[in-house]
Amino acid sequence: MTQNIGRDTAPTIADVAKLAGVSRAVASRALSNEPRPVSADKRERVVEAAARLGYKPNLLAQSLTTKTVNLIAVVVNHIHDLSDLDLFDRLLDQIQSIGKQVIMIRIGSVARVEEFLRNGVAYHVDAALVFSDFADAPTVRRMFRSDLVVMLNGLHDDLSPVVMPDEGSGIAEAVANAAKKGVKRAGLVTGRSSSPMEQARIGFYRQAFTKNGIELVHTVQGDYSYESGHAAAKELAGADCPDAIFCTSDAMAMGILDVCRADFPGNRPTRFRLYGFDNLSLTDFDAYPISSIGYDKSVYVEHIVDFIANPGDFHPGQPPVIVPTTYFPRLTA
Amino acid sequence: MTQNIGRDTAPTIADVAKLAGVSRAVASRALSNEPRPVSADKRERVVEAAARLGYKPNLLAQSLTTKTVNLIAVVVNHIHDLSDLDLFDRLLDQIQSIGKQVIMIRIGSVARVEEFLRNGVAYHVDAALVFSDFADAPTVRRMFRSDLVVMLNGLHDDLSPVVMPDEGSGIAEAVANAAKKGVKRAGLVTGRSSSPMEQARIGFYRQAFTKNGIELVHTVQGDYSYESGHAAAKELAGADCPDAIFCTSDAMAMGILDVCRADFPGNRPTRFRLYGFDNLSLTDFDAYPISSIGYDKSVYVEHIVDFIANPGDFHPGQPPVIVPTTYFPRLTA
DNA sequence: CTGTTAGCGCCTTCAC
């Protein structure tokens, strides 16, 4: 700590003011990002004093008076799914680019939510982005004492902003593609059906099947994971195999592909066509050329960050912001 | 905000005290986690008042007096690599389990570091965990005004604690395995050689090759990515193909495997054996049964969290905490 | 333009 000789504690704005020979208020103004009235020479002296002392403002103390911490809570179940990788990096980058930082909160289980509420481990963040489906909008607003919670888990009410993919469009495209290729009998591999988003997704598939004259001959429940796809493959790809298998996650489709790889010589389907969901970047790897459904993650993240950058733009009751999904053809279909 | 009628602002400890009919000091003591002298009946009244108001302490204001925010900065280049997935979830979970929260800081580029330093976008966190190799120990200590920075990027000095895998042990094992199988000529695919950790890693390979009488016939530089593995394959697996190819990341090995899949019928090597590094959970997928080198992530994370839970245990000059790596045989070798 | 004053919400002496 060469820049702070004789003190064992970090320099405060008072130290800077003293060294520059001005009042604390002037020092504060000189160091502010906003334009504030300070004479040129004093500003210079303050800036130099700050540099000499290695002064860094205590953003937490600052927040006490300004009522804004520049902190965004991102609430997730866990960071485990392959699709997370594609999303969170963009999200971090975008949020930081508007001058805010991210507190990552991993819920893990419902018990954890209650623990948070009980222990009051709640920061007064500017906004919360909720991917976890363990908490609904009112709960999250209470957790963070903030009305600005962007719900991304399907559990929204109309008091808080919402960004959501329109899964229907991509699903319709994918199923139409299958129909065009002569698919008559389909299998469907789903995730946790307790989730409202998953319910809606399944509804879109059924609807599209009906519209295209495809019969849904078999439904298997998985949990979005590769392993559950593995298991589902044994049930589905038996003697009475459907013409196409649709999965509500790419990971499950990967599991199926690995079990049935012999049915895809040169990655071209023979016995059945395979469709995933998420459009993971992993589907660009040669081993998993899975036709999938996805949306533009950049656009999605931009909408989210818009809400936290311009909180005033949202008015209760406003309809959700919708991001369209599309079909991404690859070798398995 | 039914619990807060007539006020548009969150309840403070003063509100609780007033409602309970006690002084702010008593309210503070009653709500404290530490045992503090308060009469039983007053404590009860305070607790009830807090519940009725839906009071949650402002942890940031609290930090002003207690000098501890329960905030840990995790500094990364980006969250992009597949190996990140296996690590960060555990890390988040462990840190939260000691009652602290994580603020994720993505550096992205060297320019960003300087931006951080210039703008003072630095919270007074309790500790910083540094995975990014864009910042060295003194820089990070300055960024966060904290001496407790755990360096995990190879850029440590002895003023701050260090946890690092002993990559030598796993590499020695893997190379010995190759030698036992008759490998005489090896290829090596590396990552960014500017990183000191990568330099050390390469050194371990060379050393092991020498010890086992294996000749290093070809080195190709990649960047840890799948794509760079793809590119490297074309250079390496030509006419003069080595008996074994070692990669300093599993993703690169995956790229090579995909290009040369014909050389691994039934995932068994014919022309050359293939070794990766990281022991990604993805190598448990059937399509990428890559023999790899890795360490116990749980143990690694436990050591890190130990340091932040018991900061007093570290003394400057203390040697790094070492986590051993081992060889994980799979089909490609 | 400048300095003084008064808080933000909380905790900790220190007397009682």
Place this chain on the structure above:
DNA sequence: GTGAAGGCGCTAACAG
């Protein structure tokens, strides 16, 4: 066991 008072670091409001 209790309450009053002071201060953490900072900035907004107000006089000058």
